[in-house]
Amino acid sequence: MKTDVQKLDILSKYERDRAALANRQAADFDSLSLGGARKLRIIHLTEVLALQQRLFRDLAG
Numbered sequence: 064m065k066t067d068v069q070k071l072d073i074l075s076k077y078e079r080d081r082a083a084l085a086n087r088q089a090a091d092f093d094s095l096s097l098g099g100a101r102k103l104r105i106i107h108l109t110e111v112l113a114l115q116q117r118l119f120r121d122l123a124g
Contacts, residue, residue, distance in 0.1 A: 070122060077118045084110060 065073070088107045092100055 065122060065124075073118065073121045077114065077121075080114055081111075084114060 088110075091103055091107070095103060
């Protein structure tokens, strides 16, 4: 069982990783056409889901 301090550390790391991912994703969109942006959005959503899964796994583990 994780302590509250460990959970806060995990959440802090998640927030940093999520902010970095959001910044990179925003930069990716700047140079794309509409069709390319749609494809990239699917990739971005997959990355966000993977990040969230890691968060839940880390909190549970």
